[in-house]
Amino acid sequence: MRRPDAVLFLTIAVLTLVGCGSAQQNARTGSVRKVQQVAQVYDVHDGRESRKRTKFRQVLGMAVDRLRQGALDEAETNARTALKLEPRLPDAYTVLATIAGQRGQADEAGRLYRQAAEMAPAEGAVLNNYGAWLCSNGYPAEALVWFDRALAAPGYPSPAAALANAGDCAMEAGQVERAVLDLRRALELDPANSVALEAMARLEFDAGRFFEARAFSQRRLAAAPASRSVLQLAVHIEDRLGDKAAASRYQQRLRQEFPEDAAMKARD
Secondary structure, X not given: OOOOOOOOOOOXXXXXXXXXXXXXXXXXXXXXXXXXXXXXXXXXXXXHHHXXXXXXXXXXXXXXXXXXXXXXXXXXXXXXXHHHHOOOOOHHHHXXXXXXHHOXXXXXXXXHHHHHHHHOOOOHHHHHHHHHHHHHOOOHHXXXXXXXXXXXXXXXXXXXXXXXXXXXXXXXXXXXXXXHHHHHHHHHHOOOOHHHHHHHHHHHHHOOOHHHHHHHHXXXXXXXXXXXXXXXXXXXXXXXXXXXXXXXXXXXXXXXXXXXXHHHHXXX
């Protein structure tokens, strides 16, 4: 099973299409991460079709904005309107899948991610998304197949995302050699890739190389907002290194940044 708040890169592929920047997801611990994508290029000759495409971009852009704000009902309404305008494109399916995931509807999210992937078998970002869902939901070996497809997609502009996902997922599948290879390749392309850094910290910790684990953990904490899992890992690393003061500082951060954990323990 994956860690409860494990984070994989997901890409709302529509972001650059509608003129928005890159975005970060997760509701639960800082989740969908940002990956800059290249907008699709369309050859539109018909004026009516051009107006329809413009409307699609506007409506889907509103869906993404509402999603960022946490207004899931409004985001869904806009995404479904966009889907009616362009049912042949994967973008609205991706947004709807992200909404379902944030609502805790894992099966529905997986169905939508797969539908998007099947509609766009040459779009690396879309294939990466479905792989990320598979790995997060207990199918690491199957996920690796989709990450490989993403990496093989022509013109995929953010291979570090899929490589980081593949490395993290290979650890889940017990394929340590592949994990190391993919994670190091991801960090060569993107030294601040938070998924790869946390995965490397965990890999080094599991191998008993605690100083190396500390170095990756510190880089991960400098690269992006802390997640529950990386702070917990930092506590364990410092405990193993015998630095009780550092472990205590990370424990304090856990209580301050994730107070719901303390509340749950108090109820228990």
